[in-house]
Amino acid sequence: IFHDITDIEDTSLLTKRELEARRIDYYNYRGVAGKSFMELDGDIAVLASGGGISLNCMDTLIQAGGKPANYVEYSGNPPRDKIKRLTEITLSKEGLHGCLVIGGTANFTDVFETLAGFKDGLESVGIPKFPIVVRRAGPNSEKAHSLLQEFKKEHNMDMEIFGEDISLTNAVKLIVKKTEEYKQKSGN
Numbered sequence: 503i504f505h506d507i508t509d510i511e512d513t514s515l516l517t518k519r520e521l522e523a524r525r526i527d528y529y530n531y532r533g534v535a536g537k538s539f540m541e542l543d544g545d546i547a548v549l550a551s552g553g554g555i556s557l558n559c560m561d562t563l564i565q566a567g568g569k570p571a572n573y574v575e576y577s578g579n580p581p582r583d584k585i586k587r588l589t590e591i592t593l594s595k596e597g598l599h600g601c602l603v604i605g606g607t608a609n610f611t612d613v614f615e616t617l618a619g620f621k622d623g624l625e626s627v628g629i630p631k632f633p634i635v636v637r638r639a640g641p642n643s644e645k646a647h648s649l650l651q652e653f654k655k656e657h658n659m660d661m662e663i664f665g666e667d668i669s670l671t672n673a674v675k676l677i678v679k680k681t682e683e684y685k686q687k688s689g690n
Contacts (some may be wrong), residue, residue: 507579517541519676523574526584529637533580533611535588546681547592549585549620551576551605551638555670559604562671568678571595579611582619589623593630598683599690601634604673607666608640617646621653625654629657629666631688660684 516524523539546563548552548570550556557574563570572592576585593601603620617638624630636650647663660680664673684690 503672519572519591526587526591528533530581530584533551533576533578534687535576535580535584536574536591539572539574539591541572541595544571544675545597545599545685547571547595547598547601549574549576549588549592549601549603551608551611551685553577555606556604559602559670559674562674563602564673565657565680566678568600568674568681571598576616577611580616580619582615582622585619586622586626587618590626592631593623597648597690598630599632599685600677601630602674602677603634603636603638604670605638606630607669608638608643611639611640613638614642614646614649617643617650624653629659631675632660632684633677634659634661635664635673635677635680636661637664637668637670650667656673 517688519541520539523536526536527534546568553575560570560573574588574592640649643665647665650661650689662676
């Protein structure tokens with residue numbers, strides 16, 4: 503006997519955050535932003551772009567001693583509002599000590615659109631005190647990086663913003679290091 507496992511309302515196997523993330527894509531088919539969301543037990547929020555790269559970055563994060571709070575992969579040029587909602591859901595988890603926004607060099611995803619959505623999500627949930635590392639490159643990434651640099655200065659945030667000038671592996675290692683320092687400093 504087979505059951506329809508595609509029913510988005512089936513909460514028997516999904517957490518509240520996982521269900522909310524899946525709803526992001528339910529009525530808007532431009533890009534993917536929540537279908538792959540899985541909650542994990544760690545303390546580093548992850549917003550990754552690009553299927554293969556995102557899995558590689560998760561492996562690297564774990565090998566470097568980091569503990570991911572979730573896995574999610576967004577791609578296909580999702581609009582700003584979808585990334586805002588994904589950020590809100592991802593950062594709603596209690597006990598976070600860091601956030602990693604990571605992906606390779608996009609070919610057609612508008613990096614400004616997605617990182618502006620990330621910024622909007624940060625504004626919506628409240629500016630976190632924990633460190634954030636962003637590593638994204640591609641169309642409009644310079645404009646996106648400038649937007650985040652201004653946002654960082656305005657809110658005095660611990661946010662590092664990179665493009666292709668740093669490897670994915672080094673970005674992952676940096677968030678692990680900064681998360682450990684944050685936990686020691688804050689006594690968590």
